[in-house]
Amino acid sequence: MDTKILTRNLHVPDLQEIGVYESLGGYRALARALKELSPDEIIETVKKSGLRGRGGAGFPTGLKWGFVPKNSGRPVYLCVNSDESEPGTFKDRLILEQDPHQLIEGTILSAYALGCRLAFLYIRGEYVRPAEIVERAIAQARDRGYLGKNILGSGFDLDIVVHRGAGAYICGEETALLESLEGRRGHPRLKPPFPASVGLYGSPTVINNVETLANIPHIVNNGADWYASIGVPGNAGTRLFGVSGHVVRRGVYELPMGTPLRELLVDHCGGVRPGRRLKAIVPGGSSTPVLTADQVDVRLDFDSIARAGSMLGSAGVIVMDDSTCMVKAALRISRFYAEESCGQCTQCREGTEWLHRILHRIEGGRGRQGDLELLLDLCANMKGRTICPLSDAAAMPIESYVQKFHAEFDAHIREQRCVIRDAPPVAT
Ligand SMILES: Cc1cc2nc3c(=O)[nH]c(=O)nc-3n(C[C@H](O)[C@H](O)[C@H](O)COP(=O)(O)O)c2cc1C
The missing domain is CATH 1.20.1440.230 (NADH-ubiquinone oxidoreductase 51kDa subunit, iron-sulphur binding domain)
Incomplete structure (x- = not known):
């Protein structure tokens, strides 16, 4: 089974162009969903798929969507968390820069499921190039009728606003992100109330990570059972691992959830630098507890890493060899x-x-x-x-x-x- 989902087309030249994305089957999930699926059916599919949030905490995505009150009389907002500020993390950047339409299609599908007519893409200020690429892709999607009024004749309206942050790590935290979007300092809010009931401008709001939303078109296209069959029980799908530090080949690797850490480091990254010994591994961004070399056989999924005393977090894997103090x-x-x-x-x-x-x-x-x-x-x-x-x-x-x-x-x-x-x- 080909386990590449999000990165399978990255070798295709000019993938940022909407025509290229469409020629590979892009926006087909959206066209079908708007015709054949109700918003609730999409939420059920995402719930059944077992998708868990890729921003850090691994919260089940469908369950989160289910918390949004129906017919509250207030608008519903969707925020795409593109802040990617945890040190050691650079996987969302890959999607933003190289396959932005995958994210935009996922955002439109998610907004349709949530009854949202205005979505925000909050992107860290340092991501100048990714922001330009995404803005251009959104304009292309608008020109093709995938955004705007009466999308593909369905009666569904949506627009996406790109908002650039000013470079504060805390603005990746979902409630600080909302404060920042509202024009204030990124100071986190007390929870409850949770954003699903009182979020942006006091309205029900869902905040999801880039990688989370990029999975949605594939789940809609191929079904919940297909997605749930990848990975390990309770940890469906693949994960984008951003590996940095003392390995031979650093980079972003897409592997099924539950892949052993050793396989990632040795088979994919070529092991530690010649003449050096593995000393420590940070599995999920700099805020996650460090693992020691003798824990290298742990499996890379939320639950296995938690049992090993750390967190999968943002899957930013930082490798340290024996030269590290x-x-x-x-x-x-x-x-x-x-x-x-x-x-x-x-x-x-x-x-x-x-x-x-x-x-x-x-x-x-x-x-x-x-x-x-x-x-x-x-x-x-x-x-x-x-x-x-x-x-x-x-x-x-x-x-x-x-x-x-x-x-x-x-x-x-x-x-x-x-x-x-x-x-x-x-x-x-
Ligand atoms: C201090 C802090 C920084 C965070 N930074 C990010 C970030 O840069 N990107 C992100 O997607 N989530 C970040 N999160 C997690 C978000 O608060 C939120 O849980 C996430 O965006 C939800 O999306 P998901 O359910 O798709 O994972 C951060 C959390 C904390 C506490």
Whole structure:
């Protein structure tokens, strides 16, 4: 079975052009659905397919859509989360740049299912080229009658507005994204109420990740059973893994959910650099707890990675070999979250800053006895207590680095220097 779904056409030249996309069967799912399927039938199909959100949390997509109240008298909005701001994550960019019509068709189908007549595509400010490509593709879709009034004579109206963010990580969090869209600072909102009932402009709103929505045309075309048959039970479909760091071939790899991590790293990425040994793997973006080399046989799906003590998150896989100083890696991550905390919650605003400060002194050879206990205590106080999970996202990796590489952190403090940087490479 060919397990490439989202990337199967990426080798085709000029795929960004609507004519090329159509010649490969593009927009056929939309034409059929508008004629033959009711919105509820699409929601049922997506529920049955087992599709889970690709933005991070893995929430079942059909279930989320089912939370939108019917006939509330308020407009329903759909927001395409193209913020892609988690360090180590670059898979949505591939779709935005190379196959934008796949995403647009998925967005139109999803909007039809949700009774939405205005969708927003929120894209990070740094994605200048992807934003231009998507804007052009939306204009092409409008010219062809896939967007606008009375789409393909169905009576269904929809437009998509592209909104460029200003470069804040927090605006990828769904409620901060809504604040930003409304023209305010990206400060997350307290939940409940959840966006499905009170979202953009106080109306029912669904927020979905780019990769999630790009799957929809394929599910409508091939059916729920086909999609559910790919991957492993409870984790249907494929996943786009963005692999960076110390492997021979970095890049985005589409593989069925449940593929062993070792297969991704060795068969697809060519293993770690010659003469080096695998040391650690971040499985789902920088906020997810780190895995050690002896966990390389874990399967890459939401549930298996959770059982291994981490999260599949955004599937941004960061590979570190034995040349990596884990103190320095933790320091770099802590700096990012300290800079990106929105500052609303004390635990996050102060905690991220303290983590960074303590790691900075350990890395600089000025660590103190008790610093590791202090770091772990801080992490424990940062989790589960804030408006949004950025505080958890900052604490979880640091906690895992300190716990799993305790001896290395301890040696940095005892010897007041980096014990890794000067070590000779070990042949594999
Ligand atoms: C701090 C933070 C940053 C996030 N950044 C992103 C992001 O860049 N892109 C994304 O799709 N989801 C991001 N999320 C998850 C979104 O809040 C939301 O769960 C997701 O867009 C829902 O889409 P899905 O159900 O299709 O996964 C982030 C969450 C948090 C807490």
